[in-house]
Structures are given as C-alpha cells and as structure tokens.
Amino acid sequence: MxxxxxxxxxxxxxxxxxxxxxxxxxxxxxxxxxxxxxxxxxxxxxxxxxxxxxxxxxxxxxxxxxxxxxxxxxxxxxxxxxxxxxxxxxxxxxxxxxxxxxxxxxxxxxxxMTVDVEVEVAGTVLYRCWALNEMTVEKAIRERVLDVVVEVDGRGLSAYGADGVLVSTPTGSTAYAFSAGGPIIWPDVQALLVVPLNAHALFARSAVVGPDSVVTVHLDPDGHDGVLACDGRRTYGLPPGSRVHARRGAExxxxxxxxxxxxxxxxxxxxxxxxxxxxxxxx
Missing domain, CATH: 3.40.50.10330 (Probable inorganic polyphosphate/atp-NAD kinase; domain 1)
Structure with a gap:
C-alpha cells in the first residue's frame, strides 16, 4: 500500500x-x-x-x-x-x-467522475491534463479582465469579462466551485458544472450540463493571457485566442x-x- x-x-x-x-x-x-x-x-x-x-x-x-x-x-x-x-x-x-x-x-x-482537458491554439492541441475536482481558466494578470466565450457542444452559451471560468465535476462542487457560488451536486450525478468567476455581465450564472457535453472556454484573440489549472496543481499558460475544452474524463x-x-x-x-x-x- x-x-x-x-x-x-x-x-x-x-x-x-x-x-x-x-x-x-x-x-x-x-x-x-x-x-x-x-x-x-x-x-x-x-x-x-x-x-x-x-x-x-x-x-x-x-x-x-x-x-x-x-x-x-x-x-x-x-x-x-x-x-x-x-x-x-x-x-x-x-x-x-x-x-x-x-x-x-x-x-x-x-x-x-473526472474531467479531461485539452488546450487548443491555432487548431493544434498543445497541452492535456485532467482533474478530479475542477479545471479553471483564469486571468494571468491580477489587474486585467479575461474576456471569454463559453460554449457547450460547439454552440455559444455566454460571453463576458471575468476573473475566469471554472468547470467542475460533482466531486469538485464542494470545493472551489462552492466558494464561487456554484450549487452542490451529489457525487452520483453524472454532470459537469460551469461556474463564472466574478463575471462582469447580467447573465453570468452557473450551469449544469450533461456528462457527454463538451464545455469550451475561448479566450479573446485580442485580449489578455490566461492560466489553466487542473485541481490547482497542474498549470499551463494560455495565450490570447486559446480554446480550452473540458469533457468527462476517460478514467x-x-x-x-x-x-x-x-x-x-x-x-x-x-x-x-x-x-x-x-x-x-x-x-
């Protein structure tokens, strides 16, 4: 052991x-x-x-x-x-x-359930990671606002400036997502939770999507750099225009x-x- x-x-x-x-x-x-x-x-x-x-x-x-x-x-x-x-x-x-x-x-x-994450830049996947709790896309510079479009299954859901966006598993709904105002999801529910982090928008609410959906966070190509973190441990710098895809983990x-x-x-x-x-x- x-x-x-x-x-x-x-x-x-x-x-x-x-x-x-x-x-x-x-x-x-x-x-x-x-x-x-x-x-x-x-x-x-x-x-x-x-x-x-x-x-x-x-x-x-x-x-x-x-x-x-x-x-x-x-x-x-x-x-x-x-x-x-x-x-x-x-x-x-x-x-x-x-x-x-x-x-x-x-x-x-x-x-x-876990979440698998891919970072796509200019059509090429440059980085992969996974998380048990959550993946976050956050601004790299404290004084800046990160402009993003959130998509579900390739369709735009909402666009806003924010500190970032969090995609959580049910396990992670009691962690960072809970602190950010998201709902608690029972662990036997198969779903992904999307939580905006301090978004500057009238419609910036948490959303619960199906387990087979793909959530994409698209950074403004003319905006600022971001940072991806998986469980707050594995990190990767995101240039403007990056697309971060999150889906149910294979394992x-x-x-x-x-x-x-x-x-x-x-x-x-x-x-x-x-x-x-x-x-x-x-x-």
Whole structure:
C-alpha cells in the first residue's frame, strides 16, 4: 500500500510510523513516494502496482494521492489531518477503525467522475491534463479582465469579462466551485458544472450540463493571457485566442468508503449545517 502524506506537519513522521506498524501487524506493507519516503520513515515504492493509496492530510494531499492512483486504478482512502477535509473518508481520531478496515478489506469503492482537458491554439492541441475536482481558466494578470466565450457542444452559451471560468465535476462542487457560488451536486450525478468567476455581465450564472457535453472556454484573440489549472496543481499558460475544452474524463478515480453513511450526512457534518428548525420546536 502506498502512503501519500502531508509532510509539512511536524507530527507526520510519528503518524506514518504508527500506521506502518499497525498495518504490518495485519500483513500489509506500507511504502512511500520516492521524494518523501525518507522524511516519513518508509521504504520508497519501486513503482509496482499497489492495492490502495492512503492519503494522510487534507484535500490537497488527497488530490496528490489521486495523481498516483489514477494510472493504475488503485482506490484512494483519505484521512483528514487538516480542517474541513471534505474528500477524506475519516478524521484522525478514527484512525484505528480506518486501519482495521484496511487490514480486513472491509470497505467499498465509490467511483468518481473526472474531467479531461485539452488546450487548443491555432487548431493544434498543445497541452492535456485532467482533474478530479475542477479545471479553471483564469486571468494571468491580477489587474486585467479575461474576456471569454463559453460554449457547450460547439454552440455559444455566454460571453463576458471575468476573473475566469471554472468547470467542475460533482466531486469538485464542494470545493472551489462552492466558494464561487456554484450549487452542490451529489457525487452520483453524472454532470459537469460551469461556474463564472466574478463575471462582469447580467447573465453570468452557473450551469449544469450533461456528462457527454463538451464545455469550451475561448479566450479573446485580442485580449489578455490566461492560466489553466487542473485541481490547482497542474498549470499551463494560455495565450490570447486559446480554446480550452473540458469533457468527462476517460478514467475515473476510485475513493474508498467505510460504512454506509449517505452524502447528505457528510455534507451536514463537514459544513456544520443547521438541520433543526420549526419541526423540532415544542409548543
């Protein structure tokens, strides 16, 4: 099993050591990434396929883990050591039960949709990336406005100046898209979410499109440079006139789930949503 850890934490070495010891007792070998294995006291992976990828940290750590897991279709299990950690399956105080589930293989797999992205410049595809949460096209210079046309399946939907445009999966609807005012989409819904970022227009609302649609963000050829970011990690500079195409990913990411708690409960717990109202009042 591969461990991807938030190495900036002062206690991560001890957490990794405890995790390795507990898993070893259950017959599970734990390895680390080559560039961080020594720091957390683990043997480095030799690149061989792993059964599961364990992410210890926040959502950023889980997104790094997804990069490692997706090419081999290994599932990812996240344990939150940060604040919200929405993608994580459990918090640090439930670590024992998580490790028990790994040893006993008592878990289920939940497939999550991804988004594949292409950058086209002058009719040539120059860059490809993918995202579990979202891809964003944003202005490269803070003082400028990025002029774009958003298309769905080759047909213009809206044109505006904005800080950028975000195309999110249902998984990412609780991340950047949520902060930008987009709706929350349940993870079993197959769809793409399009969210303008601080658009200067009367009609600049979020849109939910079908899973087989292609969303294109076209930068004004006479406008300014932009920046593409996939999950905020993989970036690419966009010259004026670039066309960025986003579609459902060819490969999903599998997340490990322990227990049968519904998404609604996770949403309420992570965001501390009020669920008691007039129905609970006693007169």
């Amino acid at each position: 591969l461990l991807v850890a938030h190495t900036g934490r002062p206690d991560i070495g001890q957490i990794a050591a405890d995790t390795r010891k507990r898993l070893a007792a259950g017959g599970v070998e734990l390895v680390g990434l080559p560039d961080e294995a020594q720091e957390i006291g683990l043997p480095p992976t030799d690149g061989a396929p792993v059964e599961l990828v364990l992410a210890l940290g926040g959502d950023g750590t889980l997104l790094r883990a997804a990069e490692q897991a997706r090419p081999t279709a290994a599932p990812v299990l996240g344990v939150n050591l940060g604040r919200v950690g929405f993608l994580a399956e459990a918090d640090a105080d439930h670590m024992d039960s998580v490790l028990d589930a790994i040893v006993d293989r008592d878990y289920r797999i939940e497939q999550r 999903a990411v599998d997340l490990v789930r322990i227990g049968d708690g519904p998404f609604t409960d996770r949403l309420v717990r992570k965001f501390s949503l009020p669920v008691h109202g007039w129905r609970d009042q006693r007169h």
